[in-house]
Amino acid sequence: MAGTVQAQTKIKTKSSGVGKQKVVVSTMGQSGKGIALANLDKSVPPCDDFYRYASGTWLKNNPIPAAESSWGAGSVLAKSNRAISLRILNQAAANRTAKPGSNAQKVGDFYASAMDSAAIEAAGLKYLQPHLDKIEAVQDMAGMQRLLADPKSHLGNAWYSFGVIQDLKQNDVYMAFFSQSGLGLPDRDYYLKEDGRSKAIRAAYQTYLTNTFKMLGDSPATAEKNAATVQRLETRLAQASRTRVAMRDIPALYNKRTVAQLTAEYPNLNFSQQLKMDGLSAAQDLVIGQPEFAKELNTMLGSEPLADQKTYLRWHLVTSATSALPKAYVDEAFRFSQTLSGAKQQLPRTRRALAATDGALGEAFGQLYVDEAFPPAAKARAKALVENLRAAYAERIQATEWMSTPTKAAALKKLNAFVVKIGYPDKWKDYSTLTVSRESYLNNMFAANEFANQENLNKYGKPVDRTEWTMTPPTVNAYYNPLLNEIVFPAGILQPPFFDAQADDAVNYGGIGSVIGHEMTHGFDDQGRQFDASGNLRDWWTKEDGEKFMAKADVVGKQFDAFSPLDSVHVNGKLTMGENLADLGGLTIAYAAFMKTPQAKAGKSIDGFTPEQRFFLAYGQIWRRNQRPESLRQQVQTDPHSPSQYRTIGPLQNMPEFHKAFNCKEGDKMVRSATARAKIW
Structure with missing residues (x-):
């Protein structure tokens, strides 16, 4: 499916004469500044366990908040940064006179729509249904190929990732890149290991799947059957996926194929159509991150029943949209996430809305953040x-x-x-082509996804932009x-x-x-x-x-x-x-x-x-x-x-x-x- 892809690596001012350069910054400060003496646990010898010596008292006195899976120095700083960001967002949301199309209007309306739980409940599946209907309308392999290639399909993490990145061996140009994806659990090993914890996670995942399909209108028996179908297909994908250690082998990710080779090797993936619908018709070749995965997926698309494939896509569409759906969907997702994270409570809506706005418009409100904090x-x-x-x-x-x-x-x-x-x-990001309103959080989310995807695809054939950032200012x-x-x-x-x-x-x-x-x-x-x-x-x-x-x-x-x-x-x-x-x-x-x-x-x-x-x-x-x-x-x-x-x-x-x-x-x-x-x- 079409979607922005990051290279499978930390892909996370030139100074001459640096060997001779001696730049010294001096910030001699007040006694005790910067080292929290109250955090020390001097009952632990520093040469025995320095981690406990330096922070042992803090560890004892700072239990993990109920909504968190962990809590540390970075968490405390992030909390402080969130206070500034939320103040900015609340002011933007309260401003109903912002110029239409301005960053202030978009930031305010996006955050306001994410916070409007009443509107989300009232809408139900109204804004999701057209996308569910697109999946249901697929009748054959050709229709499935068109859906997967459509850059506006909104299928979440389904089947594979496809997008544009710098060419690993010629980094002044961009290349089209295909990579393994398509799993609902955090890693391939969650599907394949037979230890007790892995089995318990798969059982909890089955419950999550089943309950979600029920909320979509399936009968209990059908919902359970569909849940099993999703797990079966994802297990096949997991078996074909490389391990996380194998994914660290960067040269092994660089497998360049011509379009003619792709057509011969993976006809069911229809890369020619993928490139055309994504506006990359000029591409003469494509880099396949994991050929063995592409081979298995090609086989699956040709052999798995079309109804099962549609069930799988239905699931990935819904899970990609969960945060903008009624509370019952959000709660069900959280119940499953507890199995993985151990969190006792769900994050407050303000935290979730902030994270979503940061992901969609981070450099828009980030400008206001740095004015205040940096x-x-x-x-x-x-x-x-x-x-x-x-x-x-x-x-x-x-x-x-x-x-x-x-x-x-x-x-x-x-x-x-x-x-x-x-x-x-x-150079700040230009959001002028992104349309945001207060009508629907889900529509705003999908619009932001389309914007990010199109921004990625538009890079192809252009000079590499060396000014862009992959993290927002408050991060x-x-x-x-x-x-x-x-x-x-x-x-x-x-x-x-x-x-x-x-x-x-x-x-x-x-x-x-x-x-x-x-x-x-x-x-x-x-x-x-x-x-x-x-x-x-x-x-x-x-x-x-x-x-x-x-x-x-x-x-x-x-x-x-x-x-x-x-x-x-x-x-x-x-x-x-x-x-x-x-x-x-x-x-x-x-x-x-x-x-x-x-x-x-x-x-x-x-x-x-x-x-x-x-x-x-x-x-x-x-x-x-x-x-x-x-x-x-x-x-x-x-x-x-x-x-x-x-x-x-x-x-x-x-x-x-x-x-x-x-x-x-x-x-x-x-x-x-x-x-x-x-x-x-």
């Missing part, structure tokens, strides 16, 4: 931090013993070429994009506890500095290192250096394989490899950069802690997080990030600088033996 001075300070870390990274690369001179030169070229984006886009996150070789830090994360203008350098380098270093290191992790300074998928390492790097990375992988947050649940070192390498590298580089600051050189203690100790405490405190067991299990199975306690402990166990700062000795739990330590940069 002054130009904050952007300048963050930029200075980035450049200091870039200088430190250059020195570490030059000093690396295991890397040859040619590979070092290429690595420095890539580092110097990093584009840095901070706070918000220099508490950051990312590295290997195809643009850029590191991006939204305004939302450039707030306490990650970044505090009133705090000392140790706090900012241990907090946002480690995040900056983390994103930089993604350019040199096991995936990012496969892209060159221009952002093209190209091996710029010597064979020997590549082998040395992977041997060092494997040490990190084995370390994380051994971490077990719950009984019988182990972190997957291969799935989390990129993030673990980025955490280790990011902390290493941030510390090296911090040691250049006046505070580090002066060595003066604050609140009884040396500058080095405050640096590591700041790092430990940004990862504090309580998490429900259900959520933790899902994270370990599906998330490339390790659980928070291991993001703290894992890197520190390898760092002699940490051991020295807290006088840790051989044999302490926070000290790995010299032969078992991981060191890359």
Whole structure:
């Protein structure tokens, strides 16, 4: 089906002479600023469990709110950012005099329609029915192919993903890209594993399916039969899908086929029609992310009963629209989600409406957010931090013993070429072709989906837009994009506890500095290192250096394989490899950069802690997080990030600088033996 697709990778200002550049940002602050002393649990020795030492009291005193699956430092910051965003949205919704077609009108009307529960209940399935009728009207394979190729079909996560991304090997142009998709559960393994928890989740999913089909008007027997049909088809798709670890093999995703080859190999997918209806008739070829998946889907479309295929599409249409349907549908979806997340209550409507508006019009109200929460001075300070870390990274690369001179030169070229984006886009998104009204939240949702999809498809054949962002300004996150070789830090994360203008350098380098270093290191992790300074998928390492790097990375992988947050649940070192390498590298580089600051050189203690100790405490405190067991299990199975306690402990166990700062000795739990330590940069 037509739909925006992201490349299956973290696809999450050029400075010359960076090796010589010494940019120092000084934010010497008040005593105690930035380090929450009340969070410490001094009954736990720092060399025994630094995660508990840094945040143990906070963990005890901050239970998870009923509507959350976890709660941590990022959650608290996101809550603060939401307060600003909701104030902006409520003002926009109350403004009935905004100019028609303006961003203010669209933001206000979208949010107002999402909050109008009475109108949603009164509408029932009125606005969904035309889309259900389109599915019901399909009578044959040709009709099914037309429906799947229609960019306005609104079939949610059905069958596959198709869209436009930068060409992985020629990133100054766009390519059409097909990828596996079509599952209702979070991952293929949920369908295939035979352990008790997986079976319980599938049983809960069957109940969710059955009850939803009943609400659509099916008899109990028919609803149960249709639910089984959806699970059967999704299980076939799961069996053909690559694992999350396999999906990290970027070169294996690049399988270019001509349209003639596609027609011969996958006639039932009718890619020629897909390209034509999406306005991509000029495309001479297409990249298939997973040929084996495309082959199985081609077989399924030719062999599965048409009625079963329509049942499957019906389900995916409804689940894509659930948030804009009557309360009974939303409640049913939440009941199932509890099985996965463990949340006790549903998020309030304001939270859900905010998230939807952020997804649809994030850069429209994001402009108002940065006006209030992110002054130009904050952007300048963050930029200075980035450049200091870039200088430190250059020195570490030059000093690396295991890397040859040619590979070092290429690595420095890539580092110097990093584009840095901070706070918000220099060019805001144009929403002029998106129509929004207060009549129907569902229609607004579908209009926003069509807008995003068309915006994606329109890129084909045009110069690559290097100004766009994939996160909105209030987002508490950051990312590295290997195809643009850029590191991006939204305004939302450039707030306490990650970044505090009133705090000392140790706090900012241990907090946002480690995040900056983390994103930089993604350019040199096991995936990012496969892209060159221009952002093209190209091996710029010597064979020997590549082998040395992977041997060092494997040490990190084995370390994380051994971490077990719950009984019988182990972190997957291969799935989390990129993030673990980025955490280790990011902390290493941030510390090296911090040691250049006046505070580090002066060595003066604050609140009884040396500058080095405050640096590591700041790092430990940004990862504090309580998490429900259900959520933790899902994270370990599906998330490339390790659980928070291991993001703290894992890197520190390898760092002699940490051991020295807290006088840790051989044999302490926070000290790995010299032969078992991981060191890359």
